[in-house]
Amino acid sequence: MDQAGLRRGNLALLVRTLREHGALSRAQLAVRSGLSKATVSSLVTDLEQRGLVHSAGVSAGGAGRPGQLVGLRPTSVCGLGLDLHLDHVGALVTDLSGAVLFRHRIQCDVPALGPDRVLDQLAALAKEALDAVAGAGGHAAGLTVSVPGLVDTDAGAVRFAPRLRWREVPVADALAARTGLDLARVAVDNDANLGAMAEHAALPVSDLVYVTGDFGIGGGVICGGRLVRGSIGFAGEIGHMSMDPLGPTCSCGRRGCWETQVGLQAMLHACADPEDQVHDPTLDRDQRMTMIRARAERGDQRTLHALHQIGSALGVGVSIVVNLLNPAVVVLGGYFAALPEWLVEPVRQEVAARVLAPGAGGARVVGSRLGFTAATTGGALASLRRVLEDPASVPILSAAEVAPS
Amino acid sequence: MDQAGLRRGNLALLVRTLREHGALSRAQLAVRSGLSKATVSSLVTDLEQRGLVHSAGVSAGGAGRPGQLVGLRPTSVCGLGLDLHLDHVGALVTDLSGAVLFRHRIQCDVPALGPDRVLDQLAALAKEALDAVAGAGGHAAGLTVSVPGLVDTDAGAVRFAPRLRWREVPVADALAARTGLDLARVAVDNDANLGAMAEHAALPVSDLVYVTGDFGIGGGVICGGRLVRGSIGFAGEIGHMSMDPLGPTCSCGRRGCWETQVGLQAMLHACADPEDQVHDPTLDRDQRMTMIRARAERGDQRTLHALHQIGSALGVGVSIVVNLLNPAVVVLGGYFAALPEWLVEPVRQEVAARVLAPGAGGARVVGSRLGFTAATTGGALASLRRVLEDPASVPILSAAEVAPS
Numbered sequence: 001m002d003q004a005g006l007r008r009g010n011l012a013l014l015v016r017t018l019r020e021h022g023a024l025s026r027a028q029l030a031v032r033s034g035l036s037k038a039t040v041s042s043l044v045t046d047l048e049q050r051g052l053v054h055s056a057g058v059s060a061g062g063a064g065r066p067g068q069l070v071g072l073r074p075t076s077v078c079g080l081g082l083d084l085h086l087d088h089v090g091a092l093v094t095d096l097s098g099a100v101l102f103r104h105r106i107q108c109d110v111p112a113l114g115p116d117r118v119l120d121q122l123a124a125l126a127k128e129a130l131d132a133v134a135g136a137g138g139h140a141a142g143l144t145v146s147v148p149g150l151v152d153t154d155a156g157a158v159r160f161a162p163r164l165r166w167r168e169v170p171v172a173d174a175l176a177a178r179t180g181l182d183l184a185r186v187a188v189d190n191d192a193n194l195g196a197m198a199e200h201a202a203l204p205v206s207d208l209v210y211v212t213g214d215f216g217i218g219g220g221v222i223c224g225g226r227l228v229r230g231s232i233g234f235a236g237e238i239g240h241m242s243m244d245p246l247g248p249t250c251s252c253g254r255r256g257c258w259e260t261q262v263g264l265q266a267m268l269h270a271c272a273d274p275e276d277q278v279h280d281p282t283l284d285r286d287q288r289m290t291m292i293r294a295r296a297e298r299g300d301q302r303t304l305h306a307l308h309q310i311g312s313a314l315g316v317g318v319s320i321v322v323n324l325l326n327p328a329v330v331v332l333g334g335y336f337a338a339l340p341e342w343l344v345e346p347v348r349q350e351v352a353a354r355v356l357a358p359g360a361g362g363a364r365v366v367g368s369r370l371g372f373t374a375a376t377t378g379g380a381l382a383s384l385r386r387v388l389e390d391p392a393s394v395p396i397l398s399a400a401e402v403a404p405s
Numbered sequence: 406m407d408q409a410g411l412r413r414g415n416l417a418l419l420v421r422t423l424r425e426h427g428a429l430s431r432a433q434l435a436v437r438s439g440l441s442k443a444t445v446s447s448l449v450t451d452l453e454q455r456g457l458v459h460s461a462g463v464s465a466g467g468a469g470r471p472g473q474l475v476g477l478r479p480t481s482v483c484g485l486g487l488d489l490h491l492d493h494v495g496a497l498v499t500d501l502s503g504a505v506l507f508r509h510r511i512q513c514d515v516p517a518l519g520p521d522r523v524l525d526q527l528a529a530l531a532k533e534a535l536d537a538v539a540g541a542g543g544h545a546a547g548l549t550v551s552v553p554g555l556v557d558t559d560a561g562a563v564r565f566a567p568r569l570r571w572r573e574v575p576v577a578d579a580l581a582a583r584t585g586l587d588l589a590r591v592a593v594d595n596d597a598n599l600g601a602m603a604e605h606a607a608l609p610v611s612d613l614v615y616v617t618g619d620f621g622i623g624g625g626v627i628c629g630g631r632l633v634r635g636s637i638g639f640a641g642e643i644g645h646m647s648m649d650p651l652g653p654t655c656s657c658g659r660r661g662c663w664e665t666q667v668g669l670q671a672m673l674h675a676c677a678d679p680e681d682q683v684h685d686p687t688l689d690r691d692q693r694m695t696m697i698r699a700r701a702e703r704g705d706q707r708t709l710h711a712l713h714q715i716g717s718a719l720g721v722g723v724s725i726v727v728n729l730l731n732p733a734v735v736v737l738g739g740y741f742a743a744l745p746e747w748l749v750e751p752v753r754q755e756v757a758a759r760v761l762a763p764g765a766g767g768a769r770v771v772g773s774r775l776g777f778t779a780a781t782t783g784g785a786l787a788s789l790r791r792v793l794e795d796p797a798s799v800p801i802l803s804a805a806e807v808a809p810s
Contacts, residue, residue: 150761159762206636207636219729221729223628223631223633223635224633228628228629228633230730230731230732230766231610231612231732231766231767232766234731235729235730235731236729237729237760240728240759240760241729242724242725252761254758316650319647320646320725323642323643323646324626324640324641324642324643324726324729325626325635326634326636326638326639326641327636328636328637353659354659356555356639356642356644356657357555357564357642358565361635361636361637362636362637363636
């Protein structure tokens, strides 16, 4: 590693330390990082000039002399997660502390509109989000688009998203051109991968499987603390596990894929006849969930029976993944996370019954706390990671911009 | 890293370099390792004293002065792989070059004999193998036992092996006591994990799935170059994926597990009526395979139809794993590898049809070249790894033992 790489690594180390421990004096930062006090002082000055840290009061006694505390300015850098969906596009901005600064969603029929018009919508949403970041005096680390389908992350392109009916769409190029952002700061990833990263950031485990619950079903797999992408980045397509050779036709053209059994559409159809208002196409997912929840809470038998059946089918598929990967946690995301009281228990029962390892190999099944926002939260986090790994990628502020201490 | 750790690492580096490039002069070793010539000379002397290297002639010209070549003595260190099986115990010894020095198998009814008597047999086999190593003038790095079931590798114990009907058997303790080997040199691992390691050592890919083909079916998963063990070591139990809720009862007590469809017993029953001689319990796997091959080769319709059906059911399960993990290669082991002409193509067809990613995400399906010896080969390799990582674990020879140059 050369001199510049070493400094970059040390800047990242200080930011990480402040993120984990909160404000610290330069002396405390030196102790925790193992760097000399002179080096720490020089690095802190650098971080100050980029607006990433500021003075945060005086340390309260302790063993050493009281010292000026250095704290992160969370809003100094923000990450933007964008969401491409069957019936909407969405955006979510978080700062360095994980706080949500901006969140917006626009209903639209993505397959019908086609890539060009959808990317226009998405770019308009991105600009709104970037304006919100600028308004808060922050720097946008970048944006990451979540896609329910096969993504070439190197090229920033969608290879195949069956439910969107998109093939070979260069999303990153299109958004960079439309927003004026540098292409290096525009990323595209699979929705389940981003959801898994967001869940993993909040859970102290090294082996985790995240299952999206939406019209489509996807999987994000963390093994040994690392996201499993597979040989060319297409891992996690659990929605298309063959579960029933005689089952209904899937969006991918095959029969009996798992998502035809447990996807959002399957759940809604199991819960309600075609003329039921829950199928009204003008409703969004949250409104539908509110209706289904209300019916389940008042003990509607049709709904309870349907949810139990969906939970069991969900459990059969989850148990395959648990037998194969022995995760510590399976996180049920999306709509599953909106109905945990009725879905999690049937899944646990199937997993307990079907996994070879005693006690399901220790695998816990939980509902996501992020729900429908897991992918955009993961996207914002992925964008922030660029700055966390290289704080010097944030530009040095002019004297006028430096925040007063 | 301290001085001793550094020297250990450098010894390992030289052994690795000699293993990859063959014999080299000290000067060439210095260039390739980046170490000084003085350090290389001192390390080579150390390796000579342990019998790991010897003089191997004089380098033929080239740019520099001709120098004395240093070469590995492959037989100086051997690894022992032991095999616990439904109807036999086995042993295989390989040296540093991978050459097989010893191989033996004893037919026995493992579930009927029970752990104590089987471990006696296994220990007797291990002693025979260790004698063969000593007879070849080698040092035994250790032994690794392959088990078709759930293994606690830290404790060296079998937790649950349904087909052997073993629960909670401290295999490493038992074998250390019976052979006199140091417990630190006795390891236990899952058969599919060991098979995956053996296949991975021979294939230039980072993402690989190995499927055992025997009475039971197991999976060994390599992601990003690392074996996936899961949160408590129980990953890879793909034989117990639920494929058919109405299917036959499995050894694990559940119904319709994948191994009831594609295990060796299912294949034999699909190929031949119960009174057929292929079911004769005195036959071993190789003899049965020879019979099935002969029938397939002469175009017996019953056999061909049965193998196609097994291959298709194998492909359905493999496509689930490929959708989830996007491996570069799926290696079909065990009996599948004995009948590749009839099984591989139906698997490829199902994978091509059922995997969402175009072109099956690049996944190639191949028969193992190691066949029924993959697990013991992997066990021998795992035992050797200890010496490859720490050559100083090989004792220094007395002057009389040092091989003449």
